Amino acid sequence: MGIQITPSILNADFAHLGEEVARIPGADWVHVDVMDNHFVPNLTFGPTMVEALSRATSVPLDAHLMIEDPDREAMAYVEAGCRSVTFHVEAAKAPVRLARQLRSAGVRASMALKPATPIEPYEDLLPELDTVLVMTVEPGFGGQPFLDLCLPKIRRTRALIERHGGQIWLQVDGGISPQTIERCAEAGADVFVAGSAVYSAENPDAMVTHLRALAEAACSG
Template structure:
């Protein structure tokens, strides 16, 4: 597994998003949290900002849709230039159709699961996804404490992926920092969303390098 770091602009300065993207040129992705105040109790940004950000950075955008109707909106994010589009299992009503639409538009398709959502019922969808996102906090707000209860689910997900074969990434999002990233990597995660740990640092690029090194050492 190759370690990938996806800094979350949820913890960045929204008034300076282009500059904040430029501060992490060594990142693999730029994680964009889209929230609609329906699926989660927070409102962030949407398609116009994603379209503008796509023009302002060479980093691929990792769009995480925490919205109530992903089946309607997810394809538009792929069309807007997102390199990866994630929909929530708890919100989608037509996961196969939506995931296939995302892929057909040239983006990677991903499925997210909240902390209390078991991964086993979604084993049959592994052939339809490029990535599983396992939330390690309840979605909606940055800066939350990491939930250790998700670690066994990461191990289960990695086991299911190995059994099925293919190249499905396992991403973790929420409370990922220097004190938790090694445990996530050891459990089987290979893509790490980090918000406060990157944008709360004096040197965001150095923070990305430090997190990557820790995760790589843990999977040794």
């Protein structure tokens, strides 16, 4: 599978999302942060805007649901055209059922963990998942500084994934930049969400390429 770079459009120009995604043709995925102003103190996209974005790009969309009721809302993002849907285990009432619903619909099922949420209680869920997302900032706002305290959890999550066959992607999200991506790659992450670093760059697609090269070098070093 290799290293994947997934720019977040949270830091893009919301009024011109189609054009903003067109600026990152080298991206593997587009990360869509869905916030409901309840689970996190911010309000962003809903299914209608995600559906419009899916029609405007051929880059696959990953909806990161930072919402209070993912069990009820997740399938709307499948219908909107997302190829991967990420739910927070802190919010999901029936995470196994939700993961199976997503997989049965033909999309990747991803489970996200906030910085203070340990991975170990959810080891038995790993066979139901395609991706685990370790948040490296508190969810809710872009541009936050990377939390180094999450690096040991990334390593522990990688070890658990390897124990279960190693087919699950390990994604990190929050404060990912040229200054932090190598540490995450060394710890075992292979999918990297970067928002501010990409969209504050003069050439966002060149930054995608640069981040991928740094992560690949860290993995092979």
